[in-house]
Amino acid sequence: MERRLHILGGILILVGLALLAVDVALQFDDGLARSIADTSTCNSEPCTVDQLRTMSLFAGPITFLVCGGFGLALLKARVTPASPEGKQPAPAPEPLADADLSGRLRSIDRLREQDGITDSEHAEQRRRILDSV
Numbered sequence: 049m050e051r052r053l054h055i056l057g058g059i060l061i062l063v064g065l066a067l068l069a070v071d072v073a074l075q076f077d078d079g080l081a082r083s084i085a086d087t088s089t090c091n092s093e094p095c096t097v098d099q100l101r102t103m104s105l106f107a108g109p110i111t112f113l114v115c116g117g118f119g120l121a122l123l124k125a126r127v128t129p130a131s132p133e134g135k136q137p138a139p140a141p142e143p144l145a146d147a148d149l150s151g152r153l154r155s156i157d158r159l160r161e162q163d164g165i166t167d168s169e170h171a172e173q174r175r176r177i178l179d180s181v
Contacts, residue, residue: 049127050125050126050127053122053123053125053127054122054123054125056119056122057118057119057120057121057122057123057124057125058119058123059119060115060116060118060119060122061115061116061119061120061123063115064111064112064113064114064115064116064119065112065116067108067111067112067115068108068109068111068112070104070108071104071105071107071108071109072108074100074101074104074108075101075104075105078097081097081100081101082097084100085097085099085100088100090103149177149181152177153174153177156170156173156174156177157170
């Protein structure tokens with residue numbers, strides 16, 4: 049699956065580059081711009097070469113950025129399989145017991161000793177634990 053995403057990302061980048069190359073060619077080649085303008089319509093009327101070139105000044109870089117951006121995102125994509133634990137429902141919370149209460153108090157004491165929380169945070173957490181009883 050990951051390989052397919054990377055291939056699709058590469059294809060999107062190449063498509064963006066091809067469209068950008070056509071846009072650059074339109075800006076410099078009068079014959080190409082004239083032939084495309086003859087077969088195109090702008091606002092229900094035939095396009096002029098100037099209209100086509102003006103539109104390609106904006107459309108080409110924007111198309112390249114969109115296709116290239118999605119392509120790069122797909123090139124960097126990583127597929128991780130879903131874990132079977134994620135599919136199981138969460139267990140129902142058990143009532144607090146004295147052992148659980150003392151374990152929770154010890155864990156926040158350890159956090160304070162390891163500078164994981166400040167003294168004020170420790171006092172607040174301790175108060176919440178004792179209030180929940």
